[in-house]
Amino acid sequence: MSDPQTVLVVDDDLEIVRAACMRLRAAGYKALEATDGTSGVAAAIAARPDLILLDVRMPRKDGLAVLSELKHRADTKHIPVVMLSASIVDQEAGLDAGARFFIRKPYSGATLMQAVRAALAVQAKAEPPNGDEATPFEEHDDDVQANFGGG
16 A cells, blocks of 8 residues: 655645645545645645645745745655635736646635646646646536646
8 A cells, every 4th residue: 555645735724724634634645734835835845745735825925935935946846736816816826836726715625626636647647847737727616627728
């Protein structure tokens, strides 16, 4: 039996972190938590997770700054990131900065898990050399649309 894949959840809303971690653990993933950008970077460097779920708007260091820092480090640049935010402006900025997927808040647990599985599946096949192939996930009437494009 192989070790479970590790997902780091970085969000300043503790309820969102706990709910996401609960879903991830129920699905067989190892879930790690961070409640601000600074601790998120530290956790990513220390744990080298298979995937990061990253809120955009956080204190101490926002998600875009976290993403930039991680993408500029040799030891973390390969980790796929799924950005989370309610803002369409954040969506464009996150995808442009190298996020693999974007989920607009509020989202359902099913949408979150679909994005996690998709991001890990893409990573397993092979990461594009420059981090392109970003995809926003948007929830509409319980259906998930994937809009491909690098932006």
